[in-house]
Amino acid sequence: MWARELVMSAPGKVILHGEHAVVLGKVALAVALDLRTFLRLRPGAEGRLSVSLPGVGVRRSWDTPELRALRGRIAADCDESKPPSLEQLDALREFAGIAAGASAPESLATLAFLYMCLAISAKYGDVPSVDILVWSELPTGAGLGSSAAYAVCLAAALLMVCGAISCPLQEGESTARWTEEELTLINSWAFRGEQVIHGNPSGVDNAVGTWGGALRYQAGKITPLKRVPTLRILLTNTKVPRSTKVLVAGVKEKILKFPAIMNPVLDSIDAISQECQSVLEAMPANPSPEHYPVLEEFFDINQHHLNVLGVGHPSLDRLCQVTASHSLHSKLTGAGGGGCGITLLPPDTSPPAVEAAKQDLCACGFECWETKIGAPGVTLHSCCSLSARVLHALAQS
Ligand SMILES: Nc1ncnc2c1ncn2[C@@H]1O[C@H](COP(=O)(O)OP(=O)(O)OP(=O)(O)O)[C@@H](O)[C@H]1O
Ligand SMILES: C[C@@](O)(CCO)CC(=O)[O-]
Ligand SMILES: [Mg+2]
Known part of the structure; x- marks a missing residue:
């Protein structure tokens, strides 16, 4: 016992x-x-x-x-x-x-x-x-x-x-x-x-x-990543409920319906992951601002791809628009359809800028917090x- x-x-x-x-x-x-x-x-x-x-x-x-x-x-x-x-x-x-x-x-x-x-x-x-x-x-x-x-x-x-x-x-x-x-x-x-x-x-x-x-x-x-720089990330919960099971099934259906259209999107997401891995592993432990534009572009492109797969949500669009108005870049994370988004915070983002973005996100009814990964x-x-x-x-x- x-x-x-x-x-x-x-x-x-x-x-x-x-x-x-x-x-x-x-x-x-x-x-x-x-x-x-x-x-x-x-x-x-x-x-x-x-x-x-x-x-x-x-x-x-x-x-x-x-x-x-x-x-x-x-x-x-x-x-x-x-x-x-x-x-x-x-x-x-x-x-x-x-x-x-x-x-x-x-x-x-x-x-x-x-x-x-x-x-x-x-x-x-x-x-x-x-x-x-x-x-x-x-x-x-x-x-x-x-x-x-x-x-x-x-x-x-x-x-x-x-x-x-x-x-x-x-x-x-x-x-x-x-x-x-x-x-x-x-x-x-x-x-x-x-x-x-x-x-x-x-x-x-x-x-x-x-x-x-x-x-x-x-x-x-x-495969553990060889080296990951210290990334500052803002997590935002749109609080829109969703189910991973339902979203995963929806993507499968879309791929079966339009394979020639959807498979290249999946290949592009794959390429983003691979390129992102190379960039992260080549970045110094404490990266300076010039390392960030590529990571930010990857976020933007992938967010569009995820919308094409049908796992976006108006609340996530809103999240991306609000952070873009503060020159910050976001994407959904996990299954999408609501839930959480992540926003990259480059090292030169001033604390008042982060605070202002957080305030605007909270005004949308979202909850956000900075996180360590x-x-x-x-x-x-x-x-x-x-x-x-x-x-x-x-x-x-
Ligand atoms: N603390 C918990 N106690 C019991 N069950 C939980 C708990 N947390 C999650 N679950 C179970 O997991 C389900 C949620 O899983 P789901 O995969 O939909 O979301 P998620 O794991 O939070 O998001 P994602 O899969 O996108 O990362 C809940 O419906 C519940 O069944
Ligand atoms: C949506 C998904 O890719 C991630 C959920 O966190 C599902 C999975 O990988 O099992
Ligand atoms: Mg899950």
């Missing part, structure tokens, strides 16, 4: 270039964000598994013998190399009382939890008697990888409880990370969780949530290493 209380966290991400195109095998460049999802794992009452997801209003608890019986029905051949099947997901929906086709955040979050819990425990151990609470600093469904950070935390916690990976945090240490091999396993299972939520994810978001830093991702191949991937924490804010949020039971 699991006897320790532990907290783990995974970062959200910003996609600099390559969203959507990456689902079709093109290159994406993504960086981990300094906003994280936290999972508190506690021993539970014997024979009970409980999950609390305050961000999406879920609080559920099940008898483990009941879950074991369900697992016997659906999880005989569960493996991280296999996607969840429609039959498995139907059985989980029926068990959890979720209507077919339900796509509300709480339904998808519960489904992903049940799938990962039963599939991981079927392969590595018993259904655990634990209490799990997940709380996030990330806005849900806004393009910053909240689904992947959730799936990465769940994979790490469930694999650890089932004994498939170690618990690397030694007494007296404040944080610890897993070995490369263990991270690979966490990433594979997190991808399965993303499949439950997204339908057809590329895997870039869970890769960033697992490894952190800045990386190039293409068709499952993860390149945060660490999935991490185990001792409670004393967590900030008072996180501890307070995790104290809700």
